[in-house]
Amino acid sequence: MQNILAHAGIASRREAAKIIENGEVKVDGKVVLERGFRADISINKIEVNGKLIHGDQKKYHFLFYKPENVISTVKDTQDRRKIVDFFADVKARLYPVGRLDRNTTGLIIVTNDGDLTNKLTHPRYEIDKEYMVLAEEKLDEKMRLTLEAGIFLEDKKTSPAIIEFLKEEKNGYRYKVEIHEGQNRQIRRMFEEMSIRVRKLKRTKYAFLTLKGLKKGQYRKLTREEVERLRSICDGRS
Secondary structure (H helix, E strand, O other), rough: OOOHHOOOOOOOOHHHHHHHHHHOEEEOOEEEOOOOOOOOOOOOOOOEOOOEEEOOOOOOOEEEOOOOOOOOOOOOOOOOOHHHHHOOOOOOOOEEOOOOOOOEEEEEEOOOOOHHHHHHOHHHHHHOOEEEEEEEEEEEHHHHHHHOOOOOOOEEEEEOOOEEEEEEOOEEEEEEEEEEEOOHHHHHHHHHOOOOOOEEEEHHHHHHHHOOOOOOOOOEEEEHHHHHHHHHHHHHOO
């Protein structure tokens, strides 16, 4: 059932699982609570919150410049501002690809394309991501090399990273960090392991995509060529 919802553009696999567990899905009029429930969208009547879904829904792909104090989840019990709130005029159930924490700004893809989302968020595809980091203190060379080689965050070791010192600023030290993972608050936690607090964090690049031409809170449609290029990157690493 997760795959059906994802391919229909309802949500990513992760969000689809929550939708199912919350009892929001009906198949032929009966509530389904099992993620692995078998159904056929061409035969069965599948509804999400009373809305009939189809397998051929139009796919939307956007590049969004996320501001501070905006969360990446589709729903929020605390009524905080969400990424999807910026897309109220788009008549589709959109969701972000992966997450940026509330205080992290920058580039994130927003879509209803479950198949592409699954590929972009799967660890084996190793999509490169670039961040600008403003740190409270400077990493010494040993710290930098340690972080680049990978460290354990709880029980999982980070993959190799590239960390480049750019300059000293009035309120901190500027770094460019390149990773291809997406552990929760990964970069902040990496620096915290060196007892250094990250003041500001901004994702500036995702694969080949950048924020060029956008201001905070703005978005643009990805071109067909950009979407196909993202697919080809994943297919080339299958």
